Structure formats: C-alpha cells, structure tokens
Amino acid sequence: MTELRSDLRLSPRERMVLTAIIEMYIATGEPVASQALARYFADREGLSSATLRNVMAVLGETGLLEQAHTSAGRIPTASAFRYYVEQITQFGQLASGQKPASGIPPTPSTLSDARRGQIEETLTGVTSSHEYLERTSHLLALISSGLGVALASSTEGQVLEHIHFSRLSTGRVLAVLVTQSGAVQDRVLVLDHELTHLELETAARYLNENFRGWPVERIRAEVARRVEVEREAYRQMLSSVEELCRKGALAAGEQGPAIFVDGIANLIGTELDRERLRQMLAALEAKQRLVDLLNAYVDGRQQEVRVVVGLDEASPAMQDLVLIGAQARLGAGNLGTVAVIAPTRIQYQEMIQAVRYIARLSERLLEIPPD
Numbered sequence: 001m002t003e004l005r006s007d008l009r010l011s012p013r014e015r016m017v018l019t020a021i022i023e024m025y026i027a028t029g030e031p032v033a034s035q036a037l038a039r040y041f042a043d044r045e046g047l048s049s050a051t052l053r054n055v056m057a058v059l060g061e062t063g064l065l066e067q068a069h070t071s072a073g074r075i076p077t078a079s080a081f082r083y084y085v086e087q088i089t090q091f092g093q094l095a096s097g098q099k100p101a102s103g104i105p106p107t108p109s110t111l112s113d114a115r116r117g118q119i120e121e122t123l124t125g126v127t128s129s130h131e132y133l134e135r136t137s138h139l140l141a142l143i144s145s146g147l148g149v150a151l152a153s154s155t156e157g158q159v160l161e162h163i164h165f166s167r168l169s170t171g172r173v174l175a176v177l178v179t180q181s182g183a184v185q186d187r188v189l190v191l192d193h194e195l196t197h198l199e200l201e202t203a204a205r206y207l208n209e210n211f212r213g214w215p216v217e218r219i220r221a222e223v224a225r226r227v228e229v230e231r232e233a234y235r236q237m238l239s240s241v242e243e244l245c246r247k248g249a250l251a252a253g254e255q256g257p258a259i260f261v262d263g264i265a266n267l268i269g270t271e272l273d274r275e276r277l278r279q280m281l282a283a284l285e286a287k288q289r290l291v292d293l294l295n296a297y298v299d300g301r302q303q304e305v306r307v308v309v310g311l312d313e314a315s316p317a318m319q320d321l322v323l324i325g326a327q328a329r330l331g332a333g334n335l336g337t338v339a340v341i342a343p344t345r346i347q348y349q350e351m352i353q354a355v356r357y358i359a360r361l362s363e364r365l366l367e368i369p370p371d
Contacts (some may be wrong), residue, residue, distance in 0.1 A: 008062065010059075010083075013047075013055060014058060014059060017047075017055045017056065018059055018076075018080060018083070018084070019084065019087075020041070021056075021065065021080075022084050024040065025076055025345065026346070026347065026348075029345055031068065031073030031074060031075050032073045032074055032075070033072075033073035034052045034053045034073075035049055036073070037049075037052045038052055056074050059074070059080075063077060063079050064076065064077055064079055064080040064083065065080065076344075078309050078320075081309045081310075081344050081348075088348060088352075089304075089307065089352070111350070111353045112350075115143070115350070115354060119357060119358060119361070122138075122139045123135055123136070123139070123361060128366075129152060129331060129336065129362075129366060130152075130258065132328075132362055132365055132366065133151070133258065133260050133330075133336060134150070136148065136150045136328075136358055137149060137260035137261060137263075138262045138263075139358070140338065140354070140355070141262040141266060144263075144266075144340040144346060144351055145266050145342065146263055146266055146267065146340050146343065147262070147264060147266065147267060147340065147341040148262045148340060149259065149290055149294065149337075149339045149340070149341060150259070150260045150328075150337070150338050150339075151258070151259045151260075151290075151291060151336055151337040152258040152259075152330060152336045153291075153335055153336060153337070158215065159213060159214065159215055159216065160177070160207070160211050160214050160215075160219060161179055162177075162178040163175065163176065163178070163208060164176045164204055165200040165201075165204050165244065166200070167195070167196075167197055170194060172188055172189070172190060173189045173200065174186060174188055175187055177216075179216070185258075189244065191243060192243065193243060195243075195244075199240050200240075203240050206241055207219070207241065219245065220246070223238065223241050223242050223245050224242055227239060227242050259287050259290060261287065261290065264284065266342075267281065267284070267342075267343070268281075279315065279317035280317040280318055283314065283317055284318075284341070289314065289315075292314075293311065293314050294325060294337045294339060296314075297325065298323075298325040298326065298327060304356075305324060305326045305352050305356050306323070306326065307322065307323070307324050307348070308322065308323040309322045310322070310344075311323060311341070320344055321341055321342065321344070322342060322346060322348075324340045324342075324352060325337055325340070326339070326358075327359060328359040329362055329363050329366075331367075338355060338358055338362075339355065
C-alpha cells in the first residue's frame, strides 16, 4: 500500500479542485473532464477550462490523479482518496469554531434521521453479541453496497453460559456450546466409549452447575484435575465428562473468533476484469484472511473509526478496496470489530458516521455500563 507523502502540500485551489473531482467520480464512476469541472465551477471566477486543466496537470504530477489516455478525463488515485479521507477525518477532530482546509467539505456530526432510523430499526430487539454481529454484517452490506464484516474477538477468552449434549448415533455426540457473549457453536464428537442419554444429561448438568461463568479454556484442565482427586464413586461420572471435554466439547476457542460476512454479491458488479475479480473474491472468502485483515488494521486501543484505502498488502487484487472499521464493545470483557470493505468509490463521510454509530450502539443494545 503506497503511503501518502508526508510532505504533500496543496494550495486551497488545488484542494478544492481535487475534492470536486473525487466527489464527481464517486457519484458517476466516470473519469472527470475539465469541461465538466468548468460547468461545476461556473459561478467561480478564475476557474476556466484552461485554468482547471493546469490544476489537474499539477495534481497528476503529484500522483493524485491518473489518466487512462490523453483524451480522457482524470481519475483519483488511491493517494487522492487517502488525502481526502485524511482531510475529512481531521476536520471531524477539530475543536468547535475552527475552520477546515479550504475545499474540503465538513464531516456531518450526525447521520441523517433516515439513516439513523434504518440502523435503529434493523438492530431493534438485539439481545446478544452474536445477534448484534450477525445483523450488523447484513446492515453494513446493505447501506454500503459493499461487504459488511463483523468480528468477535474476546480479550478474556470465551466464557461458558450453557452446554448441551445430544446422542446422534453410536459413538457420535453433538455438543452445543453457548458462551456468555451470545455465541453459539456446535461440533460433532467421536467418542472412544459409548455414552447413554442419561450419562450425557448428567455430564451437561455437571458442567452447567459447576462451571457456568468459567473461561472455556480453564474448564477442561479443571475437570482432568478433579478426575484425579475425587472419590471412586464420583470418578465414573467425571470420566464421562472428561472424555467429552477431551474430544472437543469445550474446544470452541480453537475454531477461532466468530466472524460474520455479508455482501459478497455486491462486489461482483464492480468494474474489475474477470481475473482480478476472481482473485479479490477468493481473498475475501477466506475468513481467516478477513480476521487477520481486521486485526491488522483496526486497533482495539483506538476509539475512532479507522479508514484504510487500498488493501493491496492483504492481496494485490484488493488494491481498489477501502476498509472502514471500528471497535465495538460486546460485554463481559469481549471486544469486536464492525467494518465495511467496499470499492474506493464509496460515500466516505456517510459510511464513517454509520460505522461509528453502529459500533457505539453496541453498548446500549447490550447494556454495557459506562467505565
């Protein structure tokens, strides 16, 4: 990913023209010609087509605009989008009363009533982090026309809320684990010894009564310890519990963090050649790649929305994508990430505000008390 030059300095006129080109390109998807810019700035003195062509040439020399061929209009580069995002996010952090750089539109302090209402309606009735993340991925895909991603990553390990065992067939048992963050995970266990329905019910009851609220990774070790020290009459039941744990009933953490992805179909209509589209979709469909991507770019210690233009470090095919993500608090020491991955032609200001609003909404929906 090419970084924005730290020494890049644009004049007020150059910033104004660059902003206009970026917003026209976002709106139309077409290269922006000087004649179109002249019509856009028709009421401003000193901005003739010739003047605008000169400004565009300067912006091209700085690496902010590119031109497919000499007779075509100009297209913003990834560096231009980074500059644009840097300006609007900096404005969002300015103290009240300060003015933004000339030519850069102010970031709205709040979402539109219509967008906020859509978010509130979609997330109404959410009672668990699992449900919040699932709905959020769909919601972000819908409003961005890109990929909505929601990731749960616990800072203190998964905590047991409830476990249930069902006998499927000889030597095969279904374990359903519910954590206190609301995640539900199931797996089929292949046992060395046959267990009856009664033995499975007894094992589940023992785990639920003795270990509810325990970190999952600690339970298996504690069960193994108790098998060694409990009296003989109790050991037979504990041995059944120990085998279920050893076969993976409480190995939910080994499956990795829960991730919800929605909107892959939105990217199929992007203006990419077939091979690049195939490579991009392959990269996005690898969920572990997405987990790594979010963990790399969205720092859990920062409170603001993170915007990353150009994801070519993750995959060359993702160079024309932007990530807009923020941390969400999911309760019980758990953190998550909500994010949009979309083409660089995205409504940045609206999506930054939407991601921020949805991330902060998790605290109210999941009734997290203030620090």
